[in-house]
Amino acid sequence: MSAADHPILDPALAPPFPVAALPVLRNVQLRKNVAHAIDVIQAKRARLVEEKTDWQALRAAAAAIKDETLENLGGYLEQFEERCTAAGGHVHWAADAAEARRIILEILREEKANEVIKIKTMTSAEIQLNPFLEAAGVRAYETDLAEIILQLGNGEPSHIVVPALHVNRAQVREIFARTMGIENLSDDPMALTAAARNYLRQKFLEVPTAISGANFLVAETGGVAIVESEGNGRMCLTLPRTLITLAGIEKVVRRFQDLEVMLQLLARSATGERMNPYTSLWTGVVPGDGPQNFHVVLLDNGRSSILGRKTERQTLRCIRCAACMNTCPVYRQTGGHAYGSVYPGPIGAILTPQLEQLRHAQSLPFASSLCGACYEVCPVKINIPEVLIDLRARVTDQERHTAGKFFDPMYVGLRVANLIFARAWLFHFAQWAGRIGAKLVTRKDGWIHSLPSVGAKWTQTRDLRGLPAQTFHEWWAERKTASQQVGGSASLRAGDPTLSPEKRRKDGARDVGGSPPIISPKSGEQDGATSKEAR
Amino acid sequence: MSAVTDGRKKVLEAIRAATAGSASRNGGATAGTAAEGHVDIPRDYVRRGDMAVSARQERFVERLKEYDAEVMECEPNGLAAAVAAQLAASGRRRFVTPEGLPPEWLAPGFEWKIDGNLDISDVEQAEGVVTACFCGVADSGTIVLHHGPAEGRRVITLLPDWHLCVVRASQVVETLPEYFDRCREQGTGNREQRARKLPKLVTWISGPSATADIEMTRIKGVHGPRFLNVILVKD
Numbered sequence: 001m002s003a004a005d006h007p008i009l010d011p012a013l014a015p016p017f018p019v020a021a022l023p024v025l026r027n028v029q030l031r032k033n034v035a036h037a038i039d040v041i042q043a044k045r046a047r048l049v050e051e052k053t054d055w056q057a058l059r060a061a062a063a064a065i066k067d068e069t070l071e072n073l074g075g076y077l078e079q080f081e082e083r084c085t086a087a088g089g090h091v092h093w094a095a096d097a098a099e100a101r102r103i104i105l106e107i108l109r110e111e112k113a114n115e116v117i118k119i120k121t122m123t124s125a126e127i128q129l130n131p132f133l134e135a136a137g138v139r140a141y142e143t144d145l146a147e148i149i150l151q152l153g154n155g156e157p158s159h160i161v162v163p164a165l166h167v168n169r170a171q172v173r174e175i176f177a178r179t180m181g182i183e184n185l186s187d188d189p190m191a192l193t194a195a196a197r198n199y200l201r202q203k204f205l206e207v208p209t210a211i212s213g214a215n216f217l218v219a220e221t222g223g224v225a226i227v228e229s230e231g232n233g234r235m236c237l238t239l240p241r242t243l244i245t246l247a248g249i250e251k252v253v254r255r256f257q258d259l260e261v262m263l264q265l266l267a268r269s270a271t272g273e274r275m276n277p278y279t280s281l282w283t284g285v286v287p288g289d290g291p292q293n294f295h296v297v298l299l300d301n302g303r304s305s306i307l308g309r310k311t312e313r314q315t316l317r318c319i320r321c322a323a324c325m326n327t328c329p330v331y332r333q334t335g336g337h338a339y340g341s342v343y344p345g346p347i348g349a350i351l352t353p354q355l356e357q358l359r360h361a362q363s364l365p366f367a368s369s370l371c372g373a374c375y376e377v378c379p380v381k382i383n384i385p386e387v388l389i390d391l392r393a394r395v396t397d398q399e400r401h402t403a404g405k406f407f408d409p410m411y412v413g414l415r416v417a418n419l420i421f422a423r424a425w426l427f428h429f430a431q432w433a434g435r436i437g438a439k440l441v442t443r444k445d446g447w448i449h450s451l452p453s454v455g456a457k458w459t460q461t462r463d464l465r466g467l468p469a470q471t472f473h474e475w476w477a478e479r480k481t482a483s484q485q486v487g488g489s490a491s492l493r494a495g496d497p498t499l500s501p502e503k504r505r506k507d508g509a510r511d512v513g514g515s516p517p518i519i520s521p522k523s524g525e526q527d528g529a530t531s532k533e534a535r
Numbered sequence: 536m537s538a539v540t541d542g543r544k545k546v547l548e549a550i551r552a553a554t555a556g557s558a559s560r561n562g563g564a565t566a567g568t569a570a571e572g573h574v575d576i577p578r579d580y581v582r583r584g585d586m587a588v589s590a591r592q593e594r595f596v597e598r599l600k601e602y603d604a605e606v607m608e609c610e611p612n613g614l615a616a617a618v619a620a621q622l623a624a625s626g627r628r629r630f631v632t633p634e635g636l637p638p639e640w641l642a643p644g645f646e647w648k649i650d651g652n653l654d655i656s657d658v659e660q661a662e663g664v665v666t667a668c669f670c671g672v673a674d675s676g677t678i679v680l681h682h683g684p685a686e687g688r689r690v691i692t693l694l695p696d697w698h699l700c701v702v703r704a705s706q707v708v709e710t711l712p713e714y715f716d717r718c719r720e721q722g723t724g725n726r727e728q729r730a731r732k733l734p735k736l737v738t739w740i741s742g743p744s745a746t747a748d749i750e751m752t753r754i755k756g757v758h759g760p761r762f763l764n765v766i767l768v769k770d
Contacts, residue, residue, distance in 0.1 A: 033750075036750065036751070037750065037751050040747075040751035041751065053581070054579070054580040054581045057577070057578075057579040057580035057581075058580045060577050060579065061576055061577055061578055061579070061580055064575065064576045064577055065576055068575065068576065070554070071554060072554070073550050073554055074547050074550040074551050074554060077547070077550070078547070087735065092542065093542040093543040093545075093546045093547070094542055094546070095542055095545040095546050095549070099542055103542075143758075144748070145746045145748040145749070145757060146748040149748070149749075162747070162748060162751070164748060164749075165748075165751070168750055169749050169750050172749055189749040189750060189752040189754050190754055192749055193746060193749070193754045193756075193757055196757070197756075197757055197758060200758065201758075204758070205655060205656075205659065220730045220733070221730060221733050221735075223733075223735070229744070229745050229746055229747075229757075230744055230745070230746045230757035230758050230759065231693065231744035231757055231758035231759025231760075232757065232758045234689065234693050234738070234758070234759060235693065235758050235759075237689075238689045238690050238693055239655065239690065249546065249550070255730075256715070256718070256730070256733045257712075257715045257719070259715070260582075260711050260712040260714070260715040261580065263711060263739070264580075264675075264711055271747065273602075273741070274598065274674065274675035274676065274677075274741065275672075275675040275676070275677050275739060275741035276741065277602070277740065277741050277742050277743065277744055277745050277759070278738065278739070278740060278741075278744070278759060279737075279738070279739040280689075280737070280738050280739075281734070281736065281737040281738075282735070282736050283735040283736070284735075286682075286735055286736055288652065288688065289682060289688045289689055289690075289736060290688075290689060290690075290736075298546065300545075300546045300549060300550075304546065304549035304550050304552075304553050305549070305553070307550060307553035307554060308552065308553030308554075
């Protein structure tokens, strides 16, 4: 990948989504890698969710647990602080990324650390910790296999659970052979994994300081839980002298017992396993076992501003399983880098702009078809489409008030529409005028295939149905009179209103036995004649 | 350090402002009651399984095997022999164990290191580890360690490449919520007092260490033990 193509995952600097997506859409290998990985996870997840007969009940419980925690977040965080401190931990609070980085560096300085080992944590990527530490003279070693691939290959994460899913085995082999200096390395994943194991073993045994994220903080006990697969997490949580855990404030759950719900949902949603190989929970400092110096940094960094908004608050239920991106038709095509943030996919499309308080990443809420697949798979029932629509409205409100947008064709059009829709007489007049105007551009098949001027953008990829000769109001009035005469009721039937036969073929949609004739409401009156088409 | 308290005040104030009106227990003074507020959570999911004992054990074995663990079943009086057989079959000689294991598990003919406060390098040199556990969960093929006596410090079940875990059938529950019930049964008194009895350290182990980071191909054994062997004692 050339330097120009290097993905930028800083929302403040990243180009808008449609621009950032272009290099990926042209990269056939990358799209293949992404699609393959997603297909595998999706199939595994589907099988294991199906065997769970109480899946929906678990989702409902998880959503309720998270909602209740968020409602009382201040109290629960204080309780966590009290219990964790009582157990020998140190709790720090960081309002933003800079403060979190400063706190972490201070602890490292106290420890005189010039190296740290890290468990994969998206929160540390969010605050761009590694480059900061490097500039401060502390070398950070990532220990998750995918993170090693990215760190050694100078890559960027494209997924929150499998961050290197866009890299294939041949590319991993090349990176490892080059950076670890191994000749004759095979591209067998087994050999590559063994290479990573050897590369890190000494680091685990020698580096006395570790940094982790957190999956759950337990208010009731002051405990912290981390969910992982490889054992690199357990190494970092067990061997070093000092452990620093960076956790978003929304990670807290009220009770130890709440984990009975969360743990059942998380692994199935994330990797399609009944349980991930290792889940660790520890509480402060346990004498004789594990790090004897333990710090938790609680990070706000925009989260409290999400908390204050009714519709958007549900964003903070997220347990970072990535099921939404695995199922998303947009993510499937673009991969993660296009989102210009360490949080890609549907959750990234709502989380990133909110963390940025809509100062950046305004294009992300529009990077969705609103198909709702993400909501359906979300283990904590975040209604992502609902939040997307809300954010779109906020972005539009923000944009409307910026200079230069007043004469933007879209805003002019919407203002005119606003005027018309608010007045019945004007609406009827517009319908009448529209029918006359539309006749000029409507083809014989009853569809408008291309509009003039700014409308051409719309018809580039879509057809517009020509206006019928009769409005609904007119038809309804006529039908009422007719049915009163007959004494029965006619039913209204319509075909697919969005696609003309021509565009259907253009889009490659399957055409079964010739396209069904599109019928206008008018022909729907002749009930018998149309019933066979209405399926 | 005033900078530290400033961050705390700032974050908590922002949270309080954002949750004002929605929270009942948001005041610092009442924070301690958090463990009691669980009235409105719908818990319609399966908390208790309904399998017969033998079916539950079968499920446990099946799910363990599905994630590449090796399982051997034995009667209580055949346990020492089963442990010895597993040790011999492993082809390893140097083992580490926690304090508190029944002495008959430490079969003769092998080199045993008993962990009190062993050096990490001693643990690293062991080829295998033998432990008991707190609980087994059939539904997900999970073994739960609380790192008490006979389970050992976390490090001893981490560095050696081979882990032999003895699970008694009476320790096997069907669902994960049943495990959490067992944890609560450990304590007595009101919720607050029981909360203090909850485990401080827990490791849930489901199969050997694994990764699927390269092309989603599941590879067994990255940093944790590559081999997980389980003896299920039909007590």
